[in-house]
Amino acid sequence: MIGRIVKIVSKEYTVLTEDNERKLAILMGKVRQQKTPLAGDFVEFDEIDGRYTIQRVMERKNRLIRPAVANVDQALIVMSIKDPDFSTSLIDRLSILIKHEDIEPILVVTKCDLGISEEVENWIQEYERGPMKVIRTSKAELDPSLASILKDKISVLTGQSGAGKSTLLNVLNPAFKLRTQEISKALGRGKHTTRHNELHEVAGGLVADTPGFSSIDFNHISKDNLAQCVMDFEPYIGHCKFNDCIHQNEPGCKIKEAVDNNVIPRTRYENYLSVLEMIQSRKEKYL
Numbered sequence: 511m512i513g514r515i516v517k518i519v520s521k522e523y524t525v526l527t528e529d530n531e532r533k534l535a536i537l538m539g540k541v542r543q544q545k546t547p548l549a550g551d552f553v554e555f556d557e558i559d560g561r562y563t564i565q566r567v568m569e570r571k572n573r574l575i576r577p578a579v580a581n582v583d584q585a586l587i588v589m590s591i592k593d594p595d596f597s598t599s600l601i602d603r604l605s606i607l608i609k610h611e612d613i614e615p616i617l618v619v620t621k622c623d624l625g626i627s628e629e630v631e632n633w634i635q636e637y638e639r640g641p642m643k644v645i646r647t648s649k650a651e652l653d654p655s656l657a658s659i660l661k662d663k664i665s666v667l668t669g670q671s672g673a674g675k676s677t678l679l680n681v682l683n684p685a686f687k688l689r690t691q692e693i694s695k696a697l698g699r700g701k702h703t704t705r706h707n708e709l710h711e712v713a714g715g716l717v718a719d720t721p722g723f724s725s726i727d728f729n730h731i732s733k734d735n736l737a738q739c740v741m742d743f744e745p746y747i748g749h750c751k752f753n754d755c756i757h758q759n760e761p762g763c764k765i766k767e768a769v770d771n772n773v774i775p776r777t778r779y780e781n782y783l784s785v786l787e788m789i790q791s792r793k794e795k796y797l
């Protein structure tokens with residue numbers, strides 16, 4: 511039989527079958543030696559002597575360290591209009607990290623009922639004109655498209671503390687209580703004595719119960735593949751004058767041309783340069 515792991519508590523695995531049934535399973539020793547199963551993994555499992563046993567962990571398309579989840583489809587970047595302030599720098603940095611893991615980033619703008627300044631409205635519209643999906647939400651109204659986006663997908667949520675990640679999910683599924691602050695504190699203390707990881711059913715999909723991409727770390731991204739992680743740059747990758755163009759100071763750069771022609775927002779390009787300079791200074795420091 512084939513199913514997906516949706517919960518891990520210590521050495522016990524909850525597997526969601528193709529018939530949407532939950533089975534408690536244990537891990538065969540041979541599997542433990544090959545690969546540590548994660549929530550989100552597809553597995554082959556059998557029933558032996560009245561117990562379900564996981565025989566094989568199937569190939570993953572991706573995996574995250576925190577949260578420890580495999581086969582993630584999308585990451586919702588939850589960003590509020592204010593309290594905390596809207597940040598294009600954070601959105602773009604998170605988007606780069608998400609794309610690098612072959613996950614689709616989606617921008618969810620919260621607290622729109624608090625009033626949107628002209629500057630922030632311009633930033634949001636730049637994202638709406640670009641390739642990333644954008645959903646606006648307010649306290650009084652939740653965009654129905656958000657529920658449809660979660661359906662049949664594995665999602666993680668990321669963004670600023672206080673932007674409304676848990677509130678969004680609680681509105682979509684009142685029975686769902688996302689203990690983000692409590693879990694963040696536990697992770698910070700590093701005192702997990704029992705291994706626990708879970709995907710919760712929300713709006714027909716599965717959502718990780720820990721904060722996604724809590725660390726803004728570009729150590730695993732090189733300056734040469736950074737631009738491929740910027741969604742707005744995708745149509746221009748490989749069309750510059752030089753094959754090794756990093757879109758910084760080189761002549762004949764198609765990305766810089768698109769910025770000058772207002773096709774790519776200058777803010778997006780400046781945020782890219784900021785990350786590129788971080789990566790370059792890191793490389794120099796290690797030499």
